[in-house]
Amino acid sequence: MKADRSLLNGSAALLVLSLLASEDMYGYQMIAQLEERSDHTFSMKEGTLYPILHNLEKEKAVTSYEKEAPTGRMRKYYHITKGGLRLLEDKKQEWTAFSQAVNAVLAGTAPALA
Numbered sequence: 001m002k003a004d005r006s007l008l009n010g011s012a013a014l015l016v017l018s019l020l021a022s023e024d025m026y027g028y029q030m031i032a033q034l035e036e037r038s039d040h041t042f043s044m045k046e047g048t049l050y051p052i053l054h055n056l057e058k059e060k061a062v063t064s065y066e067k068e069a070p071t072g073r074m075r076k077y078y079h080i081t082k083g084g085l086r087l088l089e090d091k092k093q094e095w096t097a098f099s100q101a102v103n104a105v106l107a108g109t110a111p112a113l114a
Contacts, residue, residue, distance in 0.1 A: 011095065012044065012048065012049075012052050013052055013055070013056065013087075013091065014088070014091040014092065014094075014095055015034060015042065015044075016030060016049070016052050016053065016056065017056070017061065017062075017080060017084055017087060017088040017091065018088060018092075019033050019034060019037075020062060020078055020079065020080040020084070021080055021085065021088055024077045024078060024079045025077065025078060026075040026076060026077050026078070027046060027049055027050065027053070027076070027078075028046075030044075030049060030078075031043075031044050031045075031046070031049060053078055056078075056084065059083075059087070060081060060083050060084075061080065061081060061083055061084035061087045062078045062079060062080055062081060062084050063078070063079050063081055064076050064077065064078050064079070065077055065079065
């Protein structure tokens with residue numbers, strides 16, 4: 001089942017940072033990994049991904065560099081910084097609190113206080 005695009009938009013930076021926490025990647029690789037890891041639930045277009053990456057670069061959460069691919073063409077890779085890892089942890093905590101609150105509403109219960 002495809003997720004509502006508005007749900008993906010609110011968590012896109014979290015997902016991108018999470019992908020980059022495991023290894024440096026280029027754009028198409030991130031798109032493919034996101035689809036694979038989410039069992040094709042999330043599908044991100046280049047027009048969505050690159051503005052997110054540019055914003056993360058402005059925030060110094062990621063850096064980029066070019067590297068030659070086995071085909072001989074140059075690819076732009078993205079690398080998560082120490083600041084990006086801290087941002088990822090903050091976003092994970094935000095997501096956990098948010099999802100617990102949503103699940104509590106869906107279940108009709110009050111969430112446990114941290």
